[in-house]
Amino acid sequence: MLELQGLTRRFGATAAVDGVSLAVPAGQMLGIIGRSGAGKSTLLRLVNRLLEPSAGRILAAGRDVTALRGRALRDWRRDCAMVFQQFNLVQRLDVLTNVLLGRLAHQHGLRRALVLLAGSFGAGERAMALAALERFGLLEVALQRAETLSGGQQQRVALCRALLQQPRIILADEPIASLDPANARTVMDALRQVNREDGLTVLVNLHHLDTAREYCDRILAMQAGRVVFDGPPAALTAERIAAIYGIPEADFAAEAEAAAARAAVA
């Protein structure tokens, strides 16, 4: 169980996340929606402590994550793997090496330095990486440079890299915002697979309400840093969206797509 208690993050006068409290049971697939600037990315970055909260607490299985330091904080970050809109692969490296980089979360000190310098991953780690690639239909591109892959393939490689961290939680920040519908589907299917088969908790920021409804167990809608809806997909009707955001659902999607395109260019 992941619990957020009054979680707040201010940037100057802006409360990007404003008093968010919620409990996410282990193994849940939680979709987070909201207009641009609602605080979705900030929320995910607070969870893995890439950002420090201005107030509030995060608890994981009853343990105060907000208080972790040093090795314990590194371990928490390893437990929370991130997937980004722009994949964040090393484009000039081959796919297999990109996936193996996920293992660095398990190495420290001299061993980590050696692996970074010499790329000396063990046979067991290579086997893990190849198994992950095979699982998502990527084995045949394992030795290709990342830059030769489609966006959907790259995002699935990024998911394989995340899995090599052996995380308990996947934090996916707009993972399909740069993809066409067919590629978006392969990535959402892969996320669903790790959620259902591996029991990983997935927190995923999404622009498309239909995708959130189709794939998520629960949807959280944010506005100006606050949670304005928290419930099952079926309860988030078009009328509800219009009432919350003051725009019809079609405009919500169009606005979100424009924001995603701007982010992709930036």
Ligand SMILES: Nc1ncnc2c1ncn2[C@@H]1O[C@H](COP(=O)(O)OP(=O)(O)OP(=O)(O)O)[C@@H](O)[C@H]1O
């Ligand atoms: N590093 C920062 N410095 C200053 N303000 C920030 C910073 N990060 C986020 N903000 C502000 O916090 C608010 C929430 O931003 P956030 O990126 O979390 O929203 P979002 O819902 O993820 O939006 P988008 O869908 O456009 O990515 C916005 O007003 C944004 O300008």
